[in-house]
Every structure is written in structure tokens, then in C-alpha cells.
Amino acid sequence: MNEDQKWDIHIKPKIGWFEIDIKELFNYKDLIWLFVKRDFVTFYKQTILGPLWYIIQPLINTIVFTIIFGNLAKISTDGVSPFIFYMSGTVAWSYFASCITLTSNTFSNNAAIFGKVYFPRITVPIANVIISLLQFSIQFTIFIFFLIYFKYNGSLIYPNKYILLLPLIILQMAILGLGFGILISSLTTKYKDLTFVMSFFVQLWMYASPVVYPLSIIPEKYRIIAALNPMTSIIETFRGAFLGVSSIQLTHILISVSFTLLIFFIGLLLFNRIEKSFMDTI
Amino acid sequence: MSIALRIENLSKEYRLGLIGHGTLYRDLQSFWARILNKEDPNTLIGTNKSKVKGKFLALKNINLEINKGEVLGIIGANGAGKSTLLKIISRVTTPSVGSIKASGKISSLLEIGTGFHFELTGRENIFLNGAINGMSKKEVSKKLDEIVDFAGVETFLDTPVKRYSSGMHVRLGFAVAAHLEPDILVVDEVLAVGDAAFQKKAINKMESVSKDSGRTILFVSHNMEAVRKFCTKTMLLKEGKLTNFGDTNEIVNHYLRGFNVQNNSTSEIFYKKDHNKTFQILRMSIMNHKRANTTLIDRKYPFILSFDYKVLKYADSLQANIAITTHGPQNAVQDDTVVLQWSEQHYNKYKFNNQEVKKDKGVYRVEIDVPGYLLNSGTYKFSVALVYGGSNYEVKKDNIIFNLFDSDSSHALKTGRSAGVLGLPLNWKENKLN
Numbered sequence: 001m002n003e004d005q006k007w008d009i010h011i012k013p014k015i016g017w018f019e020i021d022i023k024e025l026f027n028y029k030d031l032i033w034l035f036v037k038r039d040f041v042t043f044y045k046q047t048i049l050g051p052l053w054y055i056i057q058p059l060i061n062t063i064v065f066t067i068i069f070g071n072l073a074k075i076s077t078d079g080v081s082p083f084i085f086y087m088s089g090t091v092a093w094s095y096f097a098s099c100i101t102l103t104s105n106t107f108s109n110n111a112a113i114f115g116k117v118y119f120p121r122i123t124v125p126i127a128n129v130i131i132s133l134l135q136f137s138i139q140f141t142i143f144i145f146f147l148i149y150f151k152y153n154g155s156l157i158y159p160n161k162y163i164l165l166l167p168l169i170i171l172q173m174a175i176l177g178l179g180f181g182i183l184i185s186s187l188t189t190k191y192k193d194l195t196f197v198m199s200f201f202v203q204l205w206m207y208a209s210p211v212v213y214p215l216s217i218i219p220e221k222y223r224i225i226a227a228l229n230p231m232t233s234i235i236e237t238f239r240g241a242f243l244g245v246s247s248i249q250l251t252h253i254l255i256s257v258s259f260t261l262l263i264f265f266i267g268l269l270l271f272n273r274i275e276k277s278f279m280d281t282i
Numbered sequence: 283m284s285i286a287l288r289i290e291n292l293s294k295e296y297r298l299g300l301i302g303h304g305t306l307y308r309d310l311q312s313f314w315a316r317i318l319n320k321e322d323p324n325t326l327i328g329t330n331k332s333k334v335k336g337k338f339l340a341l342k343n344i345n346l347e348i349n350k351g352e353v354l355g356i357i358g359a360n361g362a363g364k365s366t367l368l369k370i371i372s373r374v375t376t377p378s379v380g381s382i383k384a385s386g387k388i389s390s391l392l393e394i395g396t397g398f399h400f401e402l403t404g405r406e407n408i409f410l411n412g413a414i415n416g417m418s419k420k421e422v423s424k425k426l427d428e429i430v431d432f433a434g435v436e437t438f439l440d441t442p443v444k445r446y447s448s449g450m451h452v453r454l455g456f457a458v459a460a461h462l463e464p465d466i467l468v469v470d471e472v473l474a475v476g477d478a479a480f481q482k483k484a485i486n487k488m489e490s491v492s493k494d495s496g497r498t499i500l501f502v503s504h505n506m507e508a509v510r511k512f513c514t515k516t517m518l519l520k521e522g523k524l525t526n527f528g529d530t531n532e533i534v535n536h537y538l539r540g541f542n543v544q545n546n547s548t549s550e551i552f553y554k555k556d557h558n559k560t561f562q563i564l565r566m567s568i569m570n571h572k573r574a575n576t577t578l579i580d581r582k583y584p585f586i587l588s589f590d591y592k593v594l595k596y597a598d599s600l601q602a603n604i605a606i607t608t609h610g611p612q613n614a615v616q617d618d619t620v621v622l623q624w625s626e627q628h629y630n631k632y633k634f635n636n637q638e639v640k641k642d643k644g645v646y647r648v649e650i651d652v653p654g655y656l657l658n659s660g661t662y663k664f665s666v667a668l669v670y671g672g673s674n675y676e677v678k679k680d681n682i683i684f685n686l687f688d689s690d691s692s693h694a695l696k697t698g699r700s701a702g703v704l705g706l707p708l709n710w711k712e713n714k715l716n
Contacts, residue, residue: 030417
């Protein structure tokens with residue numbers, strides 16, 4: 001019949017590595033928001049304390065870190081009051097950790113629905129990153145309260161103009177969390193064990209990042225190695241902006257950003273490949 | 283007419299044995315074994331390498347073009363590849379070879395209420411379900427009243443779905459799906475849910491969708507009556523291959539015929555003579571009104587049940603019974619329910635008010651005419667029993683299974699099959715009283 005008919009959908013065995021349909025994703029933007037709303041509402045409805053958990057969790061972490069690393073191990077906090085020092089690290093880290101943990105389960109948690117209906121799978125991880133942002137903003141507000149409290153009680157903290165970098169820091173964490181999460185979620189379709197390794201791995205990664213210690217305790221010549229971990233520069237910049245203590249250099253930031261983008265693209269390409277065929281392997 | 287869907291050389295292959303070992307540890311183990319040239323510890327016992335690489339073709343080289351506005355029925359036995367085909371068209375999985383091109387939006391209804399969240403209210407779920415199926419918020423808002431009305435859940439709209447009855451759940455799911463307005467709708471046997479009234483509503487809705495708005499519908503079903511009523515064209519899949527495509531009635535009949543042969547069910551059956559038996563059934567058969575042996579009968583016409591039996595000695599209390607029973611549960615009637623039973627005694631009593639029957643030695647042939655329209659469409663069994671001295675001497679059942687169908691599908695299309703096993707058209711006298 002007419003060969004030059006225009007086709008809207010073309011289903012074929014494999015898609016190219018770089019065939020990423022941004023336009024289609026845009027058509028599903030309402031779905032992303034509904035996923036965010038669904039997760040938030042159901043979390044709120046199923047727990048008694050609701051969003052209060054978002055506050056309790058970093059507070060307890062901060063208190064534990066203050067006691068163990070500040071009072072017992074007496075690790076340096078660059079001269080800043082330990083409580084606010086650990087809190088800054090915890091709040092920043094927990095956004096990233098939440099992005100990774102939620103996102104890395106994309107395929108296994110949604111296998112039932114993915115097996116029944118098509119929509120761009122990437123909507124789920126994106127929604128996860130946004131829902132984590134809600135959690136972050138609640139925790140961040142608490143952090144700001146404490147920051148003001150400590151400042152007015154004469155703590156040696158100096159919030160400065162780098163605070164303006166906050167949106168970029170959050171964006172970088174979101175991209176890194178999303179990228180790493182979808183990378184892991186793509187691999188978990190083949191290697192189920194990774195699910196179990198993940199929580200352990202996130203914990204290790206936290207200790208490899210300057211959350212409970214400042215970058216300054218690492219000898220200067222090794223700092224460049226620490227900077228290979230993208231989270232190093234993110235947390236140090238965050239602290240530098242709000243507390244005024246940081247040993248970060250521009251090179252570290254550039255390394256961090258490049259690694260973030262690299263991980264994100266690898267994750268995106270792999271996810272894009274896997275999402276079409278994972279139903280056959282899971 | 284323009285083409286809605288074009289399937290080209292489509293094949294789907296599943297690999298046997300090799301499908302992901304599942305754990306990183308075992309993959310490394312296999313990798314290590316390969317390096318050391320040892321036997322892979324994860325190979326299935328008793329398989330060699332070539333077997334491990336065995337393939338299973340769920341679909342084999344399917345080529346098809348479907349025009350816009352067509353309602354395509356997809357039929358075939360279990361494992362014929364129907365679901366695989368639907369999954370590929372709904373983009374849940376990818377083909378191994380070949381491609382599908384479609385013009386317009388595809389929505390699939392592989393399961394009703396996919397993505398419903400029990401904690402969310404009916405309203406929230408309508409939006410979520412709509413969005414999962416590719417509708418924007420605005421589109422759902424526009425359709426909200428219609429959807430709610432169709433599902434009949436107005437009063438429970440702001441109640442969490444976990445408080446819904448299963449019927450409400452299904453109705454809501456179908457209501458959203460029915461209002462999706464895709465250009466191509468893929469439906470998998472979802473009509474098999476809900477009560478009779480809702481099923482009818484669902485079929486009517488789908489019909490109006492395809493007729494009024496020229497949408498293309500792909501409909502997989504094991505319910506041949508539904509396919510006959512609903513589909514303009516039908517494709518038959520067998521072991522992954524497209525064996526027939528064309529006019530629905532023709533394909534469905536062909537399929538049912540093949541089905542009967544598969545079940546060792548024939549229209550005529552002979553039994554070997556057994557000299558130890560004083561009385562014996564020798565032959566059973568079913569014929570249509572043209573006296574052709576067939577198990578596929580247009581219910582509009584009468585059909586003939588026939589059997590032969592032998593009598594080796596004079597008998598005055600031998601009774602030969604025939605019965606028609608249902609085959610498989612259908613329309614609220616249980617499997618193996620006797621629909622009608624008749625014998626020479628019954629006939630004599632009715633005709634001559636004398637039920638005495640005496641039989642001399644010999645072989646007898648019986649033919650019974652069953653009038654047209656007596657039985658509803660469905661699958662039935664023909665059985666014969668020889669009763670002697672008050673107890674069953676010989677019973678032959680389950681060998682002849684036959685299908686009654688409605689050839690008058692344009693008529694059935696509007697009303698649907700009535701329930702029950704009887705299918706006589708009755709007069710309907712109705713006067714307006716006030």
C-alpha cells in the first residue's frame with residue numbers, strides 16, 4: 001500500500017545506544033508529578049508520624065555522630081561546633097543516599113506494572129529524585145534553624161556568598177544520585193545480589209566521603225584522590241557555603257562534575273537499553 | 283483505507299537455559315570456568331553447549347497489516363504466542379527480529395486497574411491510571427465525569443480504593459481504559475471480569491469506540507462467541523505462526539474444527555464388536571441438516587443425532603437413552619449438566635400412550651431430529667446409554683463433542699448471547715399500560 005505513510009511508533013528489536021526520546025518523556029511529565037504525589041501521599045497516610053520521620057532521622061544521625069566521632073573519637077571538625085558540622089554533612093548526604101536507594105530499585109519494585117503497560121521507565125527514577133528533594137527541603141529547613149541558633153550563640157560559623165551555589169549543588173547531587181541509581185537498577189535486572197550490596201555500599205561510600213570528617217584531615221597530596229569521589233566536593237562545598245570551612249579547590253570541583261556527568265551518561269545509556277527488554281530477563 | 287498497524291517479519295525468541303544466571307557470583311564462576319577450560323558448573327545437568335544455546339521461538343515470522351477502524355480478533359490455543367504478540371505491540375518487551383510500525387497512539391489493556399494504589403482515592407487513581415496510560419492531566423480532567431459515571435462510583439470518589447469492592451475496582455479500571463482514546467487499543471481478555479451487566483456495558487463501549495471513532499482494536503480472547511460478535515477480522519496463531527487471517531466467522535469455525543480434532547472428538551465414531559456383550563452400541567454420529575457429519579452446527583437449523591446398537595437376544599426391558607449434556611461450565615450452567623434426555627419409551631408414551639418396547643435379535647439404527655434454535659450457542663456432548671433391567675448396561679459419553687454457533691452474527695452483535703442453555707426465540711408481547 002502506500003509506503004510513505006508516516007508512522008508514529010516504530011517497534012524494533014534493539015534501539016541504538018543514543019536513541020533517547022526526550023520529547024516522549026516530556027509528554028509524560030504529568031505522570032512524573034503523579035508519581036511524586038502518590039509516593040508522598042502514601043508515605044504520609046501509612047505512617048503515624050508522617051513527614052516527622054524526615055526530621056527525626058537526620059537528628060538522630062547527627063546526635064550519634066556527635067557522640068561517637070566528636071566526643072569519643074575526637075575527630076577534627078575544622079573548629080566548628082561538632083553538632084552543626086555533622087548535621088551539614090548528614091543533611092547533604094541523606095539527599096544523595098535517598099536518591100540512590102530509591103532509584104536503584106526501579107525495576108524490581110515496578111516489575112508488575114512495567115510488565116503490563118508501557119510508559120518511559122525513566123519517569124520512575126526522576127520521580128524518586130523529586131520525592132527525595134521534598135525530604136531534603138524539610139531536613140534543610142531544620143538545618144537552617146540550627147544554623148541560626150548556633151550563629152547567634154557565638155559559634156564560629158560564617159555563611160557566605162557561596163550559598164548561592166546551593167541550587168547547583170543540589171542539581172549535581174540529583175544528577176549523580178539519578179545516574180548512579182539507574183546504573184545500579186539496570187545491573188540489578190541481571191544481578192539480583194546487587195540489591196543487597198547496595199545498602200552496605202551506600203554506607204561505605206558515606207565513610208569515604210567527608211561526612212563525619214573534614215577534607216582537611218586528609219594530607220594535601222592525597223586530597224586529589226579523595227576528590228575522585230564526586231561527593232567529596234559536593235559536601236565540602238556545601239559546608240564551605242554554610243559554615244565557612246572548606247579545603248576544596250576548583251580542580252576538585254571540576255573533577256567531581258566531570259565524574260558526575262560521566263556516571264549519569266553511562267547510567268542513562270544503560271538504562272535506556274535495558275528498559276526495553278528487561279521483562280525477558282527479570 | 284490507511285493502515286493502522288503493520289507487522290513485518292516479526293519473531294520473538296526466548297533463549298532457554300542461558301537466561302541470566304541471576305547472580306554475579308555464578309556469572310563469575312561460569313566466566314572463571316571458561317578461562318580454565320573446565321566444565322561450567324552452572325550448566326544444566328545433561329546438556330551440552332549447543333543445547334544450552336537452544337532457542338524457543340514464541341513468534342515465528344509474522345506479517346500482517348491492519349487497517350484503521352478494524353477490530354482484529356487474535357485467537358489460538360494456550361502457548362500459541364497471543365500474549366507475546368500483545369506484549370510486543372504494547373511495548374512491554376521487544377521483538378527479536380522484525381518490526382512493528384503503527385500510526386497513532388497505542389494503549390494496552392493487558393490487565394484492568396494496572397498501577398492502582400490502594401491508599402489513594404478513586405479520583406487520585408483515575409488520574410494516576412490515566413497518566414500511566416499516556417493521558418495528560420488535562421485530558422483526564424475533561425473525561426472525569428464520563429469515567430466516574432461509566433464506573434458508577436460517584437459516591438466513593440474520594441474514598442481510598444482499598445475500601446472498594448472488587449467489582450468497583452474492575453469497573454473503575456475499565457472505565458479509565460475505555461476513555462483513553464488511543465488510536466490503537468490492545469485488549470487481553472479483560473471482558474472476562476465483572477457481572478453480566480457490566481460485561482455487556484464493556485462490550486457495547488468497545489463497539490462504539492471502534493465504530494464511532496474509527497479506532498483500531500486488537501482483541502485477544504478464548505471466548506469464541508465474543509470474538510464472533512465483536513471482531514471484523516480474525517487471526518489464528520498456532521505455535522507462534524500466523525496460520526490464518528481473514529473473515530472472523532471463517533477463522534473461528536476453522537479453529538473450532540481443528541480444536542475438536544485435537545480433542546479426539548469426531549462427528550462419527552464406530553465401536554468394535556464385542557461378542558461377550560449381549561447389547562452393544564456400535565456407532566454414534568452427529569449430522570447437520572444437510573446430513574453431513576460435522577460437530578460444528580449452525581443452531582438456526584435442526585441437526586440429527588444418530589446411533590446403532592446390536593441386540594443378541596430377545597429383550598423386553600431394554601431401553602436405549604440419548605442425552606445432550608453441557609461440555610465445560612458455560613453461562614452459569616455447570617459442566618456435564620443434562621440438557622435433554624430422550625428414549626424410545628419416552629417417545630412411545632408421548633405418541634401412543636404406551637411405553638412398552640420389545641426388541642428382537644438384530645442391529646438397530648436410531649435417528650433423532652433436534653429442532654433448530656432449541657439450544658443456545660455453546661459446546662455440548664452427545665451420549666448414549668443402554669439400560670437393561672433397570673440399570674446401565676453400557677454408556678458411551680465424552681466421545682462426541684459438538685459446537686452450536688450463531689451464524690446470524692449481525693443479529694447477535696446487537697444483543698449478545700442470552701444466558702442459559704435454551705435458545706428458542708420467544709414472542710414478546712408488550713403493551714403500554716399507562
